[in-house]
Amino acid sequence: xxxxxxxxxxxxxxxxxxxxxxxxxxxxxxxxxxxxxxxxxxxxxxxxxxxxxxxxxxxxxxxxxxxxxxxxxxxxxxxxxxxxxxxxxxxxxxxxxxxxxxxxxxxxxxxxxxxxxxxxxxxxxxxxxxxxxxxxxxxxxxxxxxxxxxxxxxxxxxxxxxxxxxxxxxxxxxxxxxxxxxxxxxxxxxxxxxxxxxxxxxxxxxxx
Amino acid sequence: xxxxxxxxxxxxxxxxxxxxxxxxxxxxxxxxxxxxxxxxxxxxxxxxxxxxxxxxxxxxxxxxxxxxxxxxxxxxxxxxxxxxxxxxxxxxxxxxxxxxxxxxxxxxxxxxxxxxxxxxxxxxxxxxxxx
Numbered sequence: 001x002x003x004x005x006x007x008x009x010x011x012x013x014x015x016x017x018x019x020x021x022x023x024x025x026x027x028x029x030x031x032x033x034x035x036x037x038x039x040x041x042x043x044x045x046x047x048x049x050x051x052x053x054x055x056x057x058x059x060x061x062x063x064x065x066x067x068x069x070x071x072x073x074x075x076x077x078x079x080x081x082x083x084x085x086x087x088x089x090x091x092x093x094x095x096x097x098x099x100x101x102x103x104x105x106x107x108x109x110x111x112x113x114x115x116x117x118x119x120x121x122x123x124x125x126x127x128x129x130x131x132x133x134x135x136x137x138x139x140x141x142x143x144x145x146x147x148x149x150x151x152x153x154x155x156x157x158x159x160x161x162x163x164x165x166x167x168x169x170x171x172x173x174x175x176x177x178x179x180x181x182x183x184x185x186x187x188x189x190x191x192x193x194x195x196x197x198x199x200x201x202x203x204x205x206x207x208x
Numbered sequence: 209x210x211x212x213x214x215x216x217x218x219x220x221x222x223x224x225x226x227x228x229x230x231x232x233x234x235x236x237x238x239x240x241x242x243x244x245x246x247x248x249x250x251x252x253x254x255x256x257x258x259x260x261x262x263x264x265x266x267x268x269x270x271x272x273x274x275x276x277x278x279x280x281x282x283x284x285x286x287x288x289x290x291x292x293x294x295x296x297x298x299x300x301x302x303x304x305x306x307x308x309x310x311x312x313x314x315x316x317x318x319x320x321x322x323x324x325x326x327x328x329x330x331x332x333x334x335x336x337x338x339x
Contacts, residue, residue, distance in 0.1 A: 023215050027215055027217040027220075030217030030218055030219055031296060031297065034217075034300060035300055038303070038304035039304075041308060042307045042308060045311045045312050046311055049311055049314075049315035049316065052312070052315070052316055053315060070256070077249055077253075078249075081245055081246065084281070084285060085241075088234075088238040088241075088285055089235070091234075092235060096227060096231055182217065182219055185219060186218060186219045192281060192285070193278050193281045193282070196274050196278055196281065197274055199252075200252060200270050201274075204252055204253065204255075204256035205267050205270055207256065
């Protein structure tokens with residue numbers, strides 16, 4: 001017992017996973033959500049592997065070099081990166097419990113995310129218009145699965161952001177709401193990490 | 209006061225002190241992260257479109273840039289560090305990376321082997337399809 005007391009007093013700066021008693025709920029919730037995000041990334045890795053295996057299987061149909069528009073992809077990337085940054089600003093505003101700054105940064109995050117999604121859907125529509133549908137080839141099936149899955153995540157994120165702003169407006173900065181907001185920003189940053197892998201592998205390597 | 213006795217949640221800032229200082233330090237972290245991410249992204253897009261570079265080396269360069277940028281995002285946006293209060297987060301991440309590497313490398317390896325050893329050659333394939 002005394003040894004525990006000493007370690008509490010003596011090693012404050014070096015406290016590891018086992019010291020200091022049970023962690024606060026905020027930390028446990030964020031850690032649990034971190035585990036979920038990692039499992040989501042593992043799911044994406046399976047879809048990435050499928051795409052990598054099938055990326056040359058165009059069955060005589062159009063390949064990446066004919067279909068992808070680098071300018072559009074660059075704008076999508078810029079939108080998502082900027083929205084990840086404004087989402088970080090939103091976390092800072094939430095820490096300060098500053099309502100106006102929170103709403104403002106959330107609105108910019110939402111608009112940039114929506115712009116990303118619009119560009120992506122326009123790209124899909126353009127591809128389908130020239131006959132490059134998911135049914136055309138294994139490459140296109142894998143492409144639409146991978147990029148569509150990321151797009152679906154972004155859509156869910158946008159919906160989640162709207163719900164969270166309604167909760168901030170209705171309930172204020174309660175600890176419960178702050179925990180949910182922290183999970184949202186983790187989710188949004190993780191989507192940007194997946195997009196980095198996606199634009200590098202699918203668009204930049206596949207568009208050459 | 210007992211804050212650093214606890215583990216840190218992923219996404220948490222690492223700056224103790226007043227809230228104003230914390231916000232400014234946090235803002236600086238996000239700005240550095242954004243600047244590095246923009247540089248790496250711009251380099252990736254340039255490398256993919258230019259003809260100045262040795263073409264067979266470009267995919268490897270793109271992979272390196274992508275991994276570097278993911279690291280930047282993890283450190284500056286998700287605040288995953290190697291500090292003692294971050295051990296659990298880093299261990300979970302390391303396990304995630306292991307599984308991702310196994311799934312991706314394993315799939316590519318097995319499928320490349322199948323293509324080389326089991327699939328009939330394309331001539332044979334055409335013959336079978338014609339019957």
